[in-house]
Amino acid sequence: MRILLVEDNRRLSEAVQESLMKAGFEVDPVHDGDGALAAASGQQYDAVVLDLGLPDMDGIEVLKKLRARRDTVPVLILTARDALSDRVDGLNKGADDYLVKPFETEELVARLKAVLRRPARALDAVLTLNNLSFDTISREAVVGASRLGLSRRETDLLEQLIRASDKIVTKKAIESRLYSYEEKGSVNSVEVLVHRLRKKLLAQEAGIEIHTLRGIGYMMTGSKEC
């Protein structure tokens, strides 16, 4: 996995580069927006870690230019600005995730892995998380060699959660994806569905956890032990 690291602070850049390399990534560091755009056009990166406060242009500009030339490379924004509006702006402009400085290296690696898991290109048809893999085309969930045997709705739910792994999927989003308007009457159906999926994943030792943020939504993560 080759990562483009855009960070103007040399010391932070060096430290991040070192810890990403420890985590098994190859890292190309650049220190300004022009450098980032030049590097991204010369090489296909798997992800870009982009600092917003660059000397020559705003990181958002770099992101906009990348997206303008149809580059779908996953972008993780790194910033010292923690205003909600900045973050919303960044995500609206096409960033895949957002990390506020100072961050933990562990967190950066986890987010980067999550971003890389998401299929940005249609070719990446199989999503994996720990022992679980999900084929988006045949719509089959497999742990090891055995199929999970999920219902249609359970499969839809699994897909939604694994695509957004390590991120919250709101109950509202699940409902609107899974149920048509007439079916929305049963309030607890999402809970029941999550409960069943959780049980099946546990039974197969998929190494997957579905956390509940009660009142808001769910998040799928890989268990720490695996």
Place this chain on the structure above:
Amino acid sequence: MLKTVAGNSLQGRLLRRIFAICIIAIAVTFLTVYTQMDRSLDMLRDRTVEEQARDLSAYLVPGRSVNKAAFALPDRIRLFYAKAGPAYQYLVRDKGGQILFRSPYAYASYFPAVPAQDGKFNFVGPSGYAFKGYALRETLGGNDYDIEVAQTTRAAGMMSDQISDSFMRHLVWIGLPFCLALLYIIMSTVRRSFGPLAAAAREVGRVSITAPELQVREEELPDEIVPFIKAINFSFRRLAKSLREQKELTANLAHELRTPLSVLKTNIEMQGKTPQSAKILRDVDAMIKLVNQMLDMTRLEYADTIEMKDVDLSSILSQVCQDLWPLFLKAHRELRVSGVDAPVTVRGDQDLIYRAIRNVLDNALEHSPAKTPVEVSLSGCAIRVRDHGATIPEGLREKIFDRLQRAPSAASRAGAGLGLSIVARTMEIHGGRAGLEPAAGEGNVFLLDFGTAQGRKAAA
């Protein structure tokens, strides 16, 4: 905002002065016309008596005796004087002052025995009427005769007086509406002339510190106030510039402080996990938190410049919960949220509200014992955060929102007090309040009530 001092309105002052001047001018005009007319009438009367005297002198003819004149008045005139009563009188004296002829009602004793050089005389008759007279010296057959004529100045039925009376009456009747019309015209003219000024004042009011980039239009303004508006626009521009710079400075400061902290943190993490590095990391985290809170405080100092918008409290709360949830998971605490399904609109600044809620949630997480949930709920415009930590005693419930106050159990934790004072200040800016409500059993309920000011607005 400037308070309007009573009577300090330029328009009012101008109107009052113009009114006063108009009233004085009208009064002077009236008085002048009146006195001028009086004088004209007076002269007219003078001429009348003089004419009468000359008319009468024509009838003074030589008598039968050499030294005695005869007065050959035609019956018409004689009858007139008889009918007029005391209003018109005449008498004729000889050189010795002896009265030779007189009208029947002449107040002979009031007539001057020796007339003045110009012939004019005045007297007040026995019934109080003023009389005006003229004496004409006529020489006839070597003898001098004085023909004296008098008439009342206020004789009823006198043509000239009737004219003057009706003229004055008409003047009042025409003058009154004229005055009112004049005052009205002045008023509306002044008002209209001051229109651009009032419009400019309104516009200056619209261009406030929250929108200093707006400028007051100078094109349609009267020349006199353009310099003022130019000065105001200039200071607005400068204000906008310095506010922009302040904001940039704060943002840069955040960047400048956070980046080295990131470097520090990453470098410590790379040393591998040892009890020593864990301790240092905790200190770094405390420092990061303090820096963040100081930045929040700095932002709140510029509360005047915050632009209030309609924001959805429900989605902000939901966002905070989603963002902080990983910390809860890591700490093995449960977070329960309720009431965020439907949007709740309040006027405010979403970043400030976000931070306030985050501070309360941070605080709740920090003080929650293991295996206890933190419950967050939104009902109406009020957010409640319930933890199951040590109950804060009643005496401390107010103090905990003061700057640098901390719950006793958290005395060693940096920044907690600053966090809650940020919350209190944020709520104050939004016209709401932050408080602690008594909880059933162990724990605390933190209340962020946006409803105190905003609920009323929504109800209206």
